[in-house]
Amino acid sequence: MRFGDVADAIEGVPFIDRWHGRALYDHIRESGVRDVLELGTAHGASVCYLAAAVAANGGGTVTTVDRYHFAGPAPEDTLGRAGLLEGVELVRIEHSSYSWWLKNEVQARSDASGNCEGAYDFCLLDGSHDWHIDGLSVLLVERLLRPGAWLALDDLDWSYERSAVQRPPNLSAEEIATPHVQEIFDVLLRPHPSFTQFRVDHGTWGWAQKAPDLPRRLTVQELRVERGILAQRAIRAARRARVAVRRRRSV
Numbered sequence: 001m002r003f004g005d006v007a008d009a010i011e012g013v014p015f016i017d018r019w020h021g022r023a024l025y026d027h028i029r030e031s032g033v034r035d036v037l038e039l040g041t042a043h044g045a046s047v048c049y050l051a052a053a054v055a056a057n058g059g060g061t062v063t064t065v066d067r068y069h070f071a072g073p074a075p076e077d078t079l080g081r082a083g084l085l086e087g088v089e090l091v092r093i094e095h096s097s098y099s100w101w102l103k104n105e106v107q108a109r110s111d112a113s114g115n116c117e118g119a120y121d122f123c124l125l126d127g128s129h130d131w132h133i134d135g136l137s138v139l140l141v142e143r144l145l146r147p148g149a150w151l152a153l154d155d156l157d158w159s160y161e162r163s164a165v166q167r168p169p170n171l172s173a174e175e176i177a178t179p180h181v182q183e184i185f186d187v188l189l190r191p192h193p194s195f196t197q198f199r200v201d202h203g204t205w206g207w208a209q210k211a212p213d214l215p216r217r218l219t220v221q222e223l224r225v226e227r228g229i230l231a232q233r234a235i236r237a238a239r240r241a242r243v244a245v246r247r248r249r250s251v
Contacts, residue, residue: 001052001084009082013045013073015126020154021049023201024124027150028053033121034060037144039098039137040127041066041090044075050124051084059087063120065101066127067093097133102140109144113218118146126154130168131180138184142194148212151189156182156206181206 003025007018016024028036028050034057036050041064054060064075079085093101110116123141128134134153141151160167160176167176185206189195197209 001055001082003049003052006048006052006082006084010045010048010078013043013048013078015042016046016049020205021046023205024049024152025053027152028122029056031122031150032057034058035120035122036060036062037120037123037141038062038064039066039123039125039134039141040064041075042068042070042126043073044078046124046126047075047088048078048082048084050122051079051088052082055084055087061087061089063089063091065091065093065098067095067097097137098127099133099137099140102137102144106140106143115217116143118149119144121146121149123149123151124154125151129155129158129163129181131175131183132168134181135184135188138188139192142192142210145210147210149210151195151208151210153181153185153189153206153208154204155179156185156200156204 003022006025007021024046027033034054036054038047038050041047044064047062047064050064051062054062075090076085079088091098091101105119106116109119123145125134125138125141127137138151138153145151157179158181159179160171185198185200185208189206189208190198192208194210195208196211197207199207201207
């Protein structure tokens with residue numbers, strides 16, 4: 001399906017404009033992507049651009065996940081308007097967040113040593129915009145991406161302070177004022193050894209590419225050693241904490 005056709009079909013559906021839709025569509029087409037994951041469905045506008053590009057590549061699957069139900073056009077209606085229902089898997093999370101769904105996906109695709117088989121060639125994260133949900137989610141998404149796949153994060157400049165959405169309870173003033181997605185991009189993705197290329201578009205979209213070479217494969221023995229090291233560190237930390245408490249009591 002051509003870009004102009006899908007853009008005209010969903011004209012006026014929030015929350016993505018034609019420029020961002022074009023960026024998504026062109027990336028999918030130029031990269032030959034067949035399997036896409038989207039976190040944050042909303043009204044289904046962005047998934048239409050993704051699905052149209054995948055169809056133009058010869059077909060594949062777009063899996064879109066969300067737990068929110070917005071007033072206005074449902075994603076099924078938007079996809080129906082564009083004639084793109086086929087090839088799209090809509091996942092509705094009724095409890096918690098998509099980070100738990102991602103955990104289950106990682107576990108389902110992992111072997112006994114913890115090696116996860118990648119399932120997606122591209123992921124768009126445009127969901128909660130919250131450090132506590134999306135910070136964990138990007139780490140889980142990395143496990144599900146195939147080598148060479150890109151992860152795109154929308155709304156780098158979004159913050160609770162500038163938004164009308166209801167805030168989670170007990171946020172600090174810093175958490176309210178700081179753009180969470182930008183922190184996720186800078187603090188979690190840029191230093192992550194699995195991501196090797198980065199770019200920022202117009203200050204609002206961050207892109208990170210997973211290394212194209214195959215990831216290191218863990219064996220059961222290596223996993224046991226790593227867990228043993230972590231256990232030893234935890235024990236030493238607990239001992240230091242007990243010593244510190246005794247010293248404070250003796251003062």
